[in-house]
Amino acid sequence: MKKFINRPEDLEVEVARGMALAKPGLIRQLPGTNIMVRRNLKKDRVALVFGCGSGHEPAPNGFVGYGMLDAAIPGKIFSSPTPDMILKGIKEVQNEAGVLCLIVNYTGDVLNFRMAMEMAQMEGIALESVLIADDVATQKNKSVGRRGLAGVVLIMKIAGAEAEMGTDLYGVKKVAEWAAAGLRTVGVACRPCIIPADGSPSFELGEQEMEIGMGLHGEPGVLRCGMMSAKDTAKEMLDLILLDCNYEKSEVVVLINGLGGTPIMELYVLNEFIHDYLAEHGIRVYDTMVGNFMTSMEMGGFSISLMRLDPHLKALYDAAADTSVFKR
C-alpha cells in the first residue's frame, strides 16, 4: 500500500481537520469528530445536512458552506455515520425552520439516518429527509430501491439554494425531490481502491477489465467487459441512462465525476463525446461539471449524471454558493 497517511485509525478525523484548516473562514470541524459545519449559521432558514462514508472526499465535507450544506457528517471509510454523530451534526445547525437530511440510498445510511432523525424528533427538532437513488444500474422495483451515487452533489446545490431563499422545510423537501426525480447516474470502474485499514483492494478486476454500473464501494454492476475506448464506454453508459429516462428536448446539467484514480484529462476526453451524443439525442446541455466530487479514494473510473432543469431549478443551480469545492 502506498498512501500518504499516518495511522489508518486517525484518518477520518485528520481529513476533517485538514479541510477545516484550509478554509477557516468558511467551515469549522466539531472538535474530536470529523463533522463539518459552516460558519455564519443560518438563523431562520432550513438547515441542510448530508452524511455518507469517508473515502468519498471531497464529499461530503467539501460542500459545506453558503448555498449548499450546513453540516456534513462523514462516517468511517465506506461506512455510514452512526446515529449519535448524525444527531450531533443536526443539533449543531438546527434552528426553528427545521432540518432537511439528504440520504444516499444504502441500507446502512438509511437506517442510521432514520434512527438519528427519530432521536432528534424526540428532542423537538423538525426534520424531513430526501432519499437520493439515482443509479440506473440498479433496479427501481426492488424493495431496497436504487443505490445513491454522485448525483447527490447536484441535489445539495439545488436544496441548499432553495433553503437560502427562506422556503419552508416542506417546500425545500419538495424541490429536492423534484430535482431528484429528474436525476440519473451511471458509474463505471476499472481499478479498485485500496482500503487503508488493511491495504486490501476493494474488489477484484482483471488488468484489462472494467465494470459498468459498479457502485461507489465496489458493489456489483451490470456489465463486466474488456476495457473500451472513452467513446464506447460513454455511449454504453449514456444508453443506460437514456433508456431509463427520457431527456429528449430537455435542458440538463451534466456531472462527470471522477472516482479519484482517473485523470481529469480523461474526464474531458469523455465529455467531448458525451456532449455530442446528447446533442444528437436532442438534449440541451446547460452546464457541465467535470471533476472529482464524490470519489472512492484511488478507484479508477467515473460516473455520468444528468439532471433535468426547469426554469426554477436553473435559477437554483445558478444561485450563489461558497464552499471548499464548489463556488458560484
Next chain:
Amino acid sequence: MTGKEFMLASLKAISQEIIAHEEELNRLDNAIGDGDHGTNMARFCRIILQDLPELAEQEDMGKILQHVGMRCITEIGGSAGPLFGKFYLQAAMANMGNSCMEVANWVVSFEEGTMGVSQIGRSVEGEKTMLDALFPADRAMQEALEEGRSFQDILLAGAEAAQKGVEYTKTIQASKGRAAYLGMRSIGHQDPGATTIMLMLQAMHRLAVEMQAE
C-alpha cells in the same frame, strides 16, 4: 432469575457467545454482505464486557438496557448498529424504573425489541434479515409463557424457533439490505443477523439452565 444478576450475567454470556463466533459471523456476512458483521458485533461485545462493572452499579433495568442500546448505536456501525440499538432501546422503554424483570417482562421486552427492529427497518419476516429469527422466537416465547412454562423452557422455545428461522433464511431470497442486490444469488446463504439473534437466545438459555442448577 428476575434480578439484576441475571441481566448482567446474560449480557456477559451473550457477549462471550458472539465474540466466540466472530469469525463465523464474518464468513456468513462475506457471502452476502460486506463481511464485517462478526468484527462489528464482537467490538461492541468487548465494550459491553468492559462496561459490566459500571452497569452493576445501576439499579434500573431500563437504564441498563438503554446503555446497551446506546452502545449498539455508537459502536457497531453499519446497518446492525441502528437495528440492534433499536432492539435494546425499545426493550429499555418497557422497563424504565423497574429494579427487576419477571419472566413476563423478559418476553414482553423481546417483543417490544422485535417490533422496534421491524419498524426502523420497515421490514417484516421473509426478507432474509434478523427478523426471521426475531419474530418466530417472539411467537414461540409468547406461547410458552401462556402455557405457564418455566423461564428455561421459554428461552429454549425461543432459541429453537430462532434456529429454525436461521435455517429458513437459507431458503429465501433477500429483499432488504445489501444482500438484496444479489437477488437470486442470495439463496442458499444463511443470514448473519438472524444467526446473531439465535446465538443470543442460545446463550441466554444455557445461562438460565446453569443458574437454575446452581
